[in-house]
Amino acid sequence: MTTLFNKEDRILKQYRAIIETTEHEGHPLVHDLTALLSHYEELLSKFDRLTKVSDKQQISLHEMARVDGLTGLNNRKYLEDFLKFEWKRASDLDVPMAMIMVDIDYFKLYNDTYGHQAGDRCLKQVGEVLAQTVKRSSDFVARYGGEEFTIVLTDCRHHYAVDLAEKIQRAISTAEIRHAGSKVSEYVTLSMGIAVYQPGKGSSPSALLSAADEALYRAKESGRNRFHLGRID
Numbered sequence: 001m002t003t004l005f006n007k008e009d010r011i012l013k014q015y016r017a018i019i020e021t022t023e024h025e026g027h028p029l030v031h032d033l034t035a036l037l038s039h040y041e042e043l044l045s046k047f048d049r050l051t052k053v054s055d056k057q058q059i060s061l062h063e064m065a066r067v068d069g070l071t072g073l074n075n076r077k078y079l080e081d082f083l084k085f086e087w088k089r090a091s092d093l094d095v096p097m098a099m100i101m102v103d104i105d106y107f108k109l110y111n112d113t114y115g116h117q118a119g120d121r122c123l124k125q126v127g128e129v130l131a132q133t134v135k136r137s138s139d140f141v142a143r144y145g146g147e148e149f150t151i152v153l154t155d156c157r158h159h160y161a162v163d164l165a166e167k168i169q170r171a172i173s174t175a176e177i178r179h180a181g182s183k184v185s186e187y188v189t190l191s192m193g194i195a196v197y198q199p200g201k202g203s204s205p206s207a208l209l210s211a212a213d214e215a216l217y218r219a220k221e222s223g224r225n226r227f228h229l230g231r232i233d
């Protein structure tokens with residue numbers, strides 16, 4: 001399309017030159033060319049507007065592919081892509097990677113108590129708490145699905161991940177989201193599982209996910225409203 005317009009542009013410049021040459025004034029050809037030019041300019045401006053709309057649509061499609069519609073956090077698909085990419089980078093640089101799997105406690109009872117829409121609002125609030133607490137721009141927060149969230153911490157040793165899990169616990173407690181159905185608190189609480197891997201040692205992103213998930217299971221099993229530190233390389 002650009003090539004076509006470049007070629008057309010050259011022709012149009014010639015047309016303009018003819019129109020602007022006073023010796024051609026009043027010639028019927030000048031009249032036709034003037035009409036043609038104005039029509040062409042109108043088409044160009046329409047094309048320009050269409051291109052802008054389509055660029056915007058492409059950006060929003062791109063965003064939709066990465067963003068969870070409810071919470072505005074990264075979605076699971078994007079998490080998987082991010083993990084693959086960062087795993088390779090961490091492996092090349094020989095630095096550890098951590099994952100925190102976060103799950104809302106007794107969320108079924110939250111829905112049962114307050115209704116599904118309130119449940120959605122709660123998910124959003126928890127998402128905000130996580131996004132605000134995770135400060136390093138290289139760290140990545142995603143909604144993994146349902147009432148489960150994932151945080152990927154690049155170039156991260158386990159004490160940083162533990163420190164962050166403690167901050168998240170404090171932040172969710174400060175948020176005071178009422179949860180009358182919970183069996184561990186009157187407010188919403190979170191259980192978390194932490195795993196830290198050294199990607200260079202032959203494992204895989206899915207092994208990191210499983211280890212964090214396993215640690216989360218331990219946190220749930222041992223009473224909820226806590227984190228469990230799983231495998232650390």
Ligand SMILES: Nc1nc2c(ncn2[C@@H]2O[C@H](COP(=O)(O)OP(=O)(O)OP(=O)(O)O)[C@@H](O)[C@H]2O)c(=O)[nH]1
Nearest residue numbers: 103104105106107108109111116117119120146147
């Ligand atoms: N409102 C709302 N609820 C959801 C959404 N996705 C999943 N859920 C609900 O989340 C609940 C998860 O329940 P469970 O897996 O039993 O877990 P839980 O009740 O949180 O119990 P524990 O994790 O063991 O503490 C289910 O009732 C789902 O219907 C969502 O997008 N919105």
